[in-house]
Structures are given as structure tokens and as C-alpha cells.
């Protein structure tokens with residue numbers, strides 16, 4: 001998709017007041033006649049890869065392998081529903097710069113961006129998943145440290161094109177606000193879907209300045225699937241059965257996310 005097409009697509013969505021969050025009013029409950037090309041596009045971003053192993057567990061397990069394995073399983077699970085299109089920023093063990101991951105989502109016209117990571121915390125007794133959205137101010141010192149670990153380089157969002165600078169400015173502002181709502185909605189849906197099934201950190205809804213979440217046009221959440229520094233979490237993250245269950249819970253969360261907009265209601 002060219003930059004101009006991107007701008008027009010977003011403008012049309014904003015004009016109808018439905019998909020200011022990047023959503024195109026699509027929800028499973030309302031899916032009537034949809035061709036595969038018009039299904040919502042979910043961009044999965046398995047963290048790290050190549051020369052960047054990410055966090056390393058005490059016994060040497062690399063985060064990059066767990067994020068990729070989970071991403072591939074999640075892609076299969078999402079595609080099996082026939083409700084989504086799915087693309088991935090990487091499908092094998094290769095290094096992708098953070099800015100290229102964001103660009104891939106923008107160019108593909110993704111409706112949702114989900115980054116997959118594993119925590120590496122200073123306290124080994126801490127365990128559980130957590131859900132990050134973008135904020136210039138970290139929710140706590142721990143969140144700030146995690147963002148520092150995950151970030152490499154900063155990247156600005158793609159500018160809107162095909163409209164006057166004044167209109168572009170207004171749209172960009174609306175888009176940023178709507179995208180924040182969408183990102184927070186997905187993070188909350190993930191928390192609700194995981195609750196009681198997958199361990200959560202004591203305060204799992206967090207925010208920090210993650211580079212891969214900085215596209216102002218795509219609702220984005222970064223999922224820390226568990227802590228590699230905790231032996232119980234590490235054992236679960238290494239288990240294909242656990243990853244399959246996690247993929248099912250993420251799929252449920254994504255279903256919930258799109259269902260929020262089925263009646264034109266924007267969830268907070």
C-alpha cells in the first residue's frame with residue numbers, strides 16, 4: 001500500500017467515525033459477506049531474532065526462540081478462525097530493526113499490531129504476563145527498565161499524505177487519540193482473557209515508551225508472555241502445549257477486541 005492510499009484509507013475510516021482506532025467496523029458477530037482480502041489484518045511481531053537473542057533464561061533459553069514459536073502458533077490459531085488475515089514481521093530467526101517492524105505494519109495497513117516478548121526481571125520470584133501500551137511516561141520504574149531493554153532505536157510514525165497539512169494535523173491528532181483507545185482496549189481484553197488461566201504480574205496493565213508501539217495509526221500492544229527469570233514461567237513458556245493455550249487466549253482477546261466495535265460502540 002502506498003503512502004497516499006494509506007492516508008485515504010485512514011481518512012475514510014475517520015470520516016465514518018467507526019475506525020478511528022484503525023478498526024474498519026469489522027467484528028465476527030457482524031461478519032456477513034466478507035472476502036478474505038477484507039478481513040481485519042493482524043500483524044504479529046515476535047520480538048528479537050538473529051544476533052539479538054532478547055532475554056536469556058538462567059539455563060540458556062533465548063527469548064527470541066520463544067517469541068517466534070508463539071507467533072507461529074498464534075498465526076495458525078488466528079487463521080483457523082477464518083476471521084482474520086495475519087502477517088508476521090519475521091517468520092524465522094532473523095534480526096529485524098524496530099523501525100522496520102513498525103513500517104511493515106503501516107505498509108500492510110494492519111488493523112492491529114501485537115508484539116510478543118518475555119520478561120527478564122531482577123527479582124526471580126516475580127512471574128506472570130503483562131500488557132504494555134505506549135506512554136511517554138512509564139507506569140513505574142520496572143516498566144521503564146523493560147522498555148529500555150526492548151528498545152533499540154526510536155522511530156516516528158508515518159506522516160499522513162494526500163491531504164492538506166491542516167487536515168493532516170487534525171487527522172493525525174484524532175488518529176493518535178483513537179489509536180490509544182484501541183491499544184488500551186486490546187491490552188484490557190488480553191488481561192481479561194488470560195485471567196484465571198495464565199499467571200499475571202501483580203500489576204499487569206502497564207505503559208512505557210516502546211519503539212515498536214509508536215505508530216500513531218495502528219492500535220498496538222506489547223505482550224510480555226511471562227518471566228524467563230522465573231523457573232515456573234520459563235517451564236511454561238518452553239512448553240508447546242502452554243504456547244498453544246496462550247495462542248487460544250490471545251485469539252479470544254482479539255475476538256473480544258473486534259466485538260467491542262460490533263455495535264459502533266468504542267470501548268475504553
Ligand SMILES: [Zn+2]
Pocket residue numbers: 047048054055063116117118150
Ligand atoms: Zn523482548
